[in-house]
Each structure stands twice: as C-alpha cells, then as structure tokens.
Amino acid sequence: MTWEERKALAMAPINWEGDLKDDCAAQWAGLLLRAEWMDHYHWWWAVYDMHNNEVTIDSSNMRSEKCISGKSARDKAEATAKAYIANGPSAIPIEY
Numbered sequence: 546m547t548w549e550e551r552k553a554l555a556m557a558p559i560n561w562e563g564d565l566k567d568d569c570a571a572q573w574a575g576l577l578l579r580a581e582w583m584d585h586y587h588w589w590w591a592v593y594d595m596h597n598n599e600v601t602i603d604s605s606n607m608r609s610e611k612c613i614s615g616k617s618a619r620d621k622a623e624a625t626a627k628a629y630i631a632n633g634p635s636a637i638p639i640e641y
Contacts, residue, residue, distance in 0.1 A: 546596045548630075548633065551574045551575050551596075554573070554574040555573070555574040555630045555631075559571050559578065559623050561578075561580075561619060565615055566582070567582050567615075568580075569581075569615070569619070571622075572595075575595055576592055576594055576595060576602070576629070577593040577599075578591075578592050578619075578623065579591045579592075579622065580615055580619045580622055581618075582615065586611075588611075588612040588615055588617065588618035589604070589605050589618065590622040591603070592622050592626050592629065602626075602629050602634075603625045603629075605618065605621070
C-alpha cells in the first residue's frame with residue numbers, strides 16, 4: 546500500500562470497535578489502533594503499521610504521561626495515527 550493510498554483511506558473517519566470502556570480497536574488506513582483499560586488508574590494505547598511488519602509506531606509504553614480515561618487514550622492513538630499518515634514516519638514521536 547502506497548502513502549497516497551493510505552492518505553486516501555485516511556479521509557474516512559476512525560471507527561472504534563469493541564467495549565470503549567475496557568478494550569477497543571480501530572483499523573484505519575493500514576494501521577491498527579488499540580486502547581485498553583489496564584487497571585483502575587490508567588489506560589494503555591498503541592498504534593501499529595499493519596503494512597510494515599506490524600511495527601509499533603507509538604504507544605503509551607513509550608511515554609511517561611499516563612492516560613486516565615478511554616477517551617484520552619483513543620485521542621492519543623488517533624493523533625499518532627493521523628500524524629503518521631499525514632507526514633510519514635518522520636512525524637513520530639509526537640509531542641502532545
């Protein structure tokens with residue numbers, strides 16, 4: 546899949562599937578976005594490039610800041626995914 550094809554697919558909205566209060570995922574423009582409630586205090590999130598050996602683009606494991614809600618975890622995953630598609634791998638890491 547070319548970057549031009551990914552950018553065309555990125556015109557579609559990101560649709561999360563699964564339980565938004567526990568464990569959810571979205572497939573978007575060749576990427577897999579994940580968010581999961583890890584314990585009572587924080588959420589984990591990650592973005593994977595499914596067309597590049599499922600490499601981890603970015604995740605909360607690579608960050609010191611913790612997400613305390615599912616929405617904030619999904620928002621970080623979405624921001625990462627959008628920047629990656631718009632600017633290529635040079636967009637990562639993203640400062641929030």
